[in-house]
Amino acid sequence: MITLKNISKQFGKLKVLDNVSTSCDKSECIALIGPNGSGKTTLIKSILGMVIPDSGTITFNGKDISNNYQYRDEIGYMPQIGRYPDNMTIGQVLGMMKDIRGKSGELDEDLIKAFSVNNLLNKRMRTLSGGTIQKVSAALAFLFKPSVLILDEPTAGLDPVASELFKEKIIAEKDKGKLVLITSHILSDLDDLVTRIIYMQDGKLVFHKSIEELRKDTGEERLVKSIAQVMVSNYE
Numbered sequence: 001m002i003t004l005k006n007i008s009k010q011f012g013k014l015k016v017l018d019n020v021s022t023s024c025d026k027s028e029c030i031a032l033i034g035p036n037g038s039g040k041t042t043l044i045k046s047i048l049g050m051v052i053p054d055s056g057t058i059t060f061n062g063k064d065i066s067n068n069y070q071y072r073d074e075i076g077y078m079p080q081i082g083r084y085p086d087n088m089t090i091g092q093v094l095g096m097m098k099d100i101r102g103k104s105g106e107l108d109e110d111l112i113k114a115f116s117v118n119n120l121l122n123k124r125m126r127t128l129s130g131g132t133i134q135k136v137s138a139a140l141a142f143l144f145k146p147s148v149l150i151l152d153e154p155t156a157g158l159d160p161v162a163s164e165l166f167k168e169k170i171i172a173e174k175d176k177g178k179l180v181l182i183t184s185h186i187l188s189d190l191d192d193l194v195t196r197i198i199y200m201q202d203g204k205l206v207f208h209k210s211i212e213e214l215r216k217d218t219g220e221e222r223l224v225k226s227i228a229q230v231m232v233s234n235y236e
């Protein structure tokens with residue numbers, strides 16, 4: 001579904017992505033894991049076309065994404081920090097997004113309902129708590145029924161109930177055949193969610209393997225323990 005071939009990106013002298021190649025298929029929930037600054041967000045932004053790699057190619061359903069923005073209609077993106085016009089209400093933001101997307105047909109309002117966003121439609125964005133902004137971002141990522149969901153630190157700031165509801169939704173969408181790419185440092189949140197792991201370090205893709213392979217290789221059942229082992233062995 002998404003294929004990356006020899007992707008490199010440098011910011012000044014810093015090599016943020018170093019010859020990254022991999023592919024991500026439908027019906028998978030893939031966790032992007034690695035220490036701070038290892039290049040996870042830059043990789044996500046490259047797939048979204050928000051960062052242009054210096055070299056390499058990215059294809060979406062077999063088509064090169066450079067100079068072709070149509071594929072983005074197929075992606076729902078939840079950024080690490082959602083930024084919205086301060087003076088707009090939640091209702092206006094939802095309306096604006098519907099206008100911009102201009103998509104007719106059924107919307108997926110599961111998260112709007114689950115998070116009771118409908119009760120907050122008149123609230124202005126600048127008055128919202130961090131967690132409520134996260135809920136709006138999550139609801140927007142799923143609203144237009146994309147076939148790929150890219151979620152950057154999605155559960156940070158969500159309360160435990162919202163976090164559970166969100167995880168249930170992610171699993172349901174993956175089971176329907178969607179591809180979910182997710183970054184998180186809260187490994188306990190990923191345990192019963194992800195099917196594959198991409199581990200990054202210093203801009204390099206160290207491995208991309210299934211959760212079963214990782215368990216077998218590390219001898220650890222829980223993701224948090226497996227990754228702790230990997231991180232310690234890679235730390236200098």
Ligand SMILES: Nc1ncnc2c1ncn2[C@@H]1O[C@H](COP(=O)(O)OP(=O)(O)OP(=O)(O)O)[C@@H](O)[C@H]1O
Nearest residue numbers: 011012014016034035036037038039040041042043
């Ligand atoms: N636009 C930019 N200009 C300059 N440097 C950047 C830019 N974007 C990212 N970087 C640098 O690239 C490196 C990788 O950043 P990135 O956000 O991809 O890491 P990350 O793995 O997502 O980190 P975290 O876990 O902290 O979110 C960091 O050193 C960061 O400072």
